[in-house]
Amino acid sequence: MIIKRIQSLYNPERYHGWGRSKNYFEGWYYKMISADEKHAIAVIPGIAMDENGKKQAFIQVLDGKNLKADYVKFLSSSFKVGKGEFQLNMEGNHFSSSRLRLDIPGFKGEIEFENQVQWRKKWYSPGIMGPFSFMPFMECYHGILSMDHTVKGSLTIDGKEIDFNNGRGYMEKDWGRSFPIAYFWMQSNHFSKEGVSLKASIAKIPFAKRKFVGFIAGLWLDGKLIRFTTYNASKLIRSFADENTVEIKMKNPKYILHINATRGETTELASPILGFMDGRVEESMTAVLEVKLIEKKTGRVIFEDKGRNAGLEVAGKIDEITI
Helix, strand or coil, rough: CHHHHHHHCCCCCCCCCCCCCEEEEEEEEEEECCCCCCCCCEEEEEECCCCCCEEEEEEEEEEECEEEEEEEECHHHEEEECCCCCCCCCCCCCEEEEEEEEEEEEEEEEEEEEEEEEECCCCCEECHHHHHHHHCCCEEEEEEEEEEEEEEEEEECEEEECCCCCEEEEEEEEEECCCCCCCEEEEECCCCCCCEEEEEEEEEEECCCCCCCEEEEEEEEEEEEEECCCCCCCCEEEECCCEEEEEEEECCCCEEEEEECCCCCCCCEEECCCEEEEEEEEEEEEEEHHHEEECCCCCCCCEEEEEEEEEEEEEEEEECCCC
């Protein structure tokens, strides 16, 4: 059990729930945008365990363009994960780091992922959460599996085959007890130039009987990942949201990052509270992110562009993360 947990720690895509029996959830998020950008689908397989030990496996599918969401329940006994490289099977549905196969009411097909861009890992920083990955009492853990990749294959959705060949994809995951009481989350890898991807999140995080505002942002640009995180000498300068927009400003020792997001129409998704999927969050897959990266030393604008087909969530008591 201990060996499997250590292996999962350094491989965020793997299952982290070994030995867990209550107050626990784990879910993988596969985002796929077709080449013509007419279709935006997010597939979320996972497992949930409430405070009494009741368990439920699930596959949640978000159709971001048609503003629809489906939640399919499975017996927890059907949730089968491999002990080595990440492999998840649920009654004919298969998920791994390189592909997924869906066979649920309304959705059927197979998608492959190629040329993945991973968040850099080191022994002291095994994932996007850095040293916080080693803390055993965090409310929610987060992992980036691929900032950007090519999508191949098709899905039949409500009887209509949708071609995803040459589309773009993104993968991440969450595990723990509950989502934060307040957070912003946003992501896009559809900029005017291919090969650019942005992910940013801000959350109220309980830690050692106290709470703090934590943040993580990564901009994949010109083959380099520029990071802004709570643990790498970065600073959160601005964090604000209203009914129409979200504004974030961060700086690290070299750069300043501005993000102005326009909120798109949202769809309701199930989210975890004390392990079980009893909460609700609103997610958009049609938001627009205006992104500007400035070099601090010279004031030169390194990058300025708009990200389309952006995922965006604004949830909870946002006044607690407003700066």
